[in-house]
Amino acid sequence: MPKAVSVTVNGAQVDATEDMTALVAILLSGTTALRRSVSGEPRGALCGMGVCFECGVTINGERHCRSCQIRCAQEMDIRTDE
């Protein structure tokens, strides 16, 4: 069984596991829009494989992280682009 980890998405705690990507933790928190586009549209993940950059969020203070490529870790702080 993958190890359980606790992460926060926009400050709210989410119970995740180590084999989940940060993107999955965000979706688990009920958030579908990950970022605002340059003209202000809400956007969600598209390619799921690190190519399109639509899932870019701030992880532990680092901006523009591709959440579909990064696995959850204990106390990871994930912030969508408000």
Place this chain on the structure above:
Amino acid sequence: MNNSRRSFDVLVVGAGPAGIAAACCATQGGVRVGLVDNNARPGGQIWRGEAQNSDVVDAASWLRKLASSRAEILAPMEVFAQPEAGKLATTSSDGVCELSYKRLILCTGARERFLPFPGWTLPNVMGAGGLQAVVKSGMDIAGKKVVVAGSGPLLLAVAAHLRAHGADVRAIAEQAPWSRLIRFGMALASRGRKISQAFQLKKQLSRIAFRAGCWVAAAEGNDKVESVTLRTERKTWKERCDYLACGFHLVPNTELASLVGCELRAGFVRTDDFQESSVSGIYCAGEPTGIGGLELSIAEGQIAGFAAAGRREKAQEYFGERKSQRRFSTALERAFMLRDELRALSSAETIVCRCEDVKFGRLREQPSWRAAKLQTRCGMGPCQGRICGPAVEFLFGWKAESARPPIFPVAVGSLAATACAK
């Protein structure tokens, strides 16, 4: 930021089926082999999360073979530049690393082709493989209504996978007409393994409406997709859904091959009998040489791996397998050719470049890809044209220009570190 150097006799970029096969075969020659991938675990997109899945025979046996080989796995690590011939600059959580090689094997795989239509930028409109990848990474799709659309054999595999995870797959819309799919089916009939895979899929997909000659004309919703408009030559109707999984077959990832100077032909990396590219010592295997699926990728990977390790006689043993798999590749290309109606879906207001929010109306006025980049910033965002490039090629006939470093966005510190290392 750390700055380290590693050197290998054979360096393989991409740990999908082709890269795994290449790395395994190269290590048999007793040379030092490195295998780089931007995902945390080997397997590529097709074998994502399949290490424990004993149903997928190829995946389990190749992943085991890789684990017991002497190949060193460098992951997650992303290649972003070629500071000089024989060297690649990479980034990872440990900082920048410069990898030197005597022989390089590019197994960079493919990505989905996306085409714009009104509403395609709504959240929960994803690639077909895209949604599958996210479900493989742990997303719960049980009970969700999903429409799977676009083109290519991937649609069936995705629909079966989503259904196995409890999704309510409302429809599969394949843009190719029945006439071409039937011809493709006949081509498959000569291949025992592919046909049994197809029958297995059909069983898993029973009672799901599969429509050929059917495409998504639009997606609707407020903050996320709520319904899609499906269309055939005869009718148009709406289907409610929580997710639209939509991709139009595959396009090769040739950015790194272009960067290191490999010659492309009709968008694919040109290789010789031993999978060597136009650049001596640089090999290429799998989808970047032509979209041909799993078995062809493995055959090409084995040839490239043995050839790069100097064992050409071993490489030759796989020529026959590759030849037979290439026939499938040709059949694929014919069957899933894109229909002209897909060029007419966008309105002036439809966004084509998602990074820079460039609309179809502005692009339509441009004479070339270069002019579009300069005038509208189309293709100049973080994806560097990987998503809109294949779309504008289909819509306007514009061909992508050569790749420029960095081929993936990197932190300024990484570039500075590479510069200092020189």
